[in-house]
Amino acid sequence: MSVGLGLFQKSLCLHQWMARKAGMKVSCAPDWTSPIATMIYDRECPPATALYGEWDYCRCRSLELIREQIGDLPGSTAEIGVWRGDFARLINYCFPDRKLFLYDTYAGYDERDLSYDENAGNIDASFSENWAHAKQEVPDLLMEEIRQKMPHPEQCIFRPGYFPETITAEEEKEPFVFISLDVNLYQPTYAGLEFFYPRLQEGGAIFLHDYHTDLHGIARAVQEAEKRFGSFKKFPLPDCCGTLVILK
Numbered sequence: 001m002s003v004g005l006g007l008f009q010k011s012l013c014l015h016q017w018m019a020r021k022a023g024m025k026v027s028c029a030p031d032w033t034s035p036i037a038t039m040i041y042d043r044e045c046p047p048a049t050a051l052y053g054e055w056d057y058c059r060c061r062s063l064e065l066i067r068e069q070i071g072d073l074p075g076s077t078a079e080i081g082v083w084r085g086d087f088a089r090l091i092n093y094c095f096p097d098r099k100l101f102l103y104d105t106y107a108g109y110d111e112r113d114l115s116y117d118e119n120a121g122n123i124d125a126s127f128s129e130n131w132a133h134a135k136q137e138v139p140d141l142l143m144e145e146i147r148q149k150m151p152h153p154e155q156c157i158f159r160p161g162y163f164p165e166t167i168t169a170e171e172e173k174e175p176f177v178f179i180s181l182d183v184n185l186y187q188p189t190y191a192g193l194e195f196f197y198p199r200l201q202e203g204g205a206i207f208l209h210d211y212h213t214d215l216h217g218i219a220r221a222v223q224e225a226e227k228r229f230g231s232f233k234k235f236p237l238p239d240c241c242g243t244l245v246i247l248k
């Protein structure tokens with residue numbers, strides 16, 4: 001078991017123990033990706049579980065709750081690393097009146113990023129092997145599949161290709177209130193922080209997925225970005241892959 005996963009499981013157990021002590025009903029499915037909880041706040045703010053079921057409850061529910069904090073703050077949303085659009089769908093649901101910029105190659109990881117992380121010791125060869133199937137995707141078909149699952153497809157702006165080369169003048173001028181950064185490797189993670197952190201509104205948030213895992217390029221990208229922008233306000237989530245929330 002990786003150190004990241006071990007820490008995640010300890011943190012999840014503590015989280016559940018505290019919830020039980022507070023009289024909350026908590027159950028955990030045997031699959032480590034599926035903590036399911038019924039919390040007191042669910043009564044006040046019913047979850048959109050129809051959209052995510054038992055998949056990564058903690059990350060999905062945190063997005064729903066942070067949406068309440070963001071309120072009417074003006075700005076757009078984005079996801080860098082969309083894959084099949086499951087988390088993007090929830091962003092689109094939570095922010096029906098805002099643009100959602102969707103960056104992905106829509107055909108898997110780029111060789112430039114993979115070889116950088118392999119050479120830096122951030123990943124081992126199994127990472128590329130596990131994702132090799134994504135190269136079979138046909139980007140236009142995948143984007144259409146994603147568009148069809150969106151509750152507000154008119155807000156979705158697809159940016160297919162290699163990030164950050166796909167950034168256009170339109171988003172350079174945008175303020176942002178929520179960004180999901182989920183690309184797993186050093187170079188696109190650093191590029192995502194470099195572009196979006198300065199455009200994040202005060203009161204907005206970046207969800208940096210997989211931070212507490214053995215994908216070491218992600219934490220290294222944060223360290224480098226902090227050298228440039230100063231220390232981030234950071235809050236870790238005990239979700240399935242240890243998301244780091246970066247606040248402004």
Ligand SMILES: C[S@@+](CC[C@H](N)C(=O)[O-])C[C@H]1O[C@@H](n2cnc3c(N)ncnc32)[C@H](O)[C@@H]1O
Pocket residue numbers: 079080081082083084085086087088103104105106107108109110113161162163164182183184185188
């Ligand atoms: C882990 S998946 C994203 C999962 C998705 N956020 C979800 O929650 O369902 C990572 C995605 O990042 C994309 N990606 C990685 N590096 C990229 C880059 N430099 N440019 C564009 N897309 C990239 C891959 O194609 C892949 O679809």
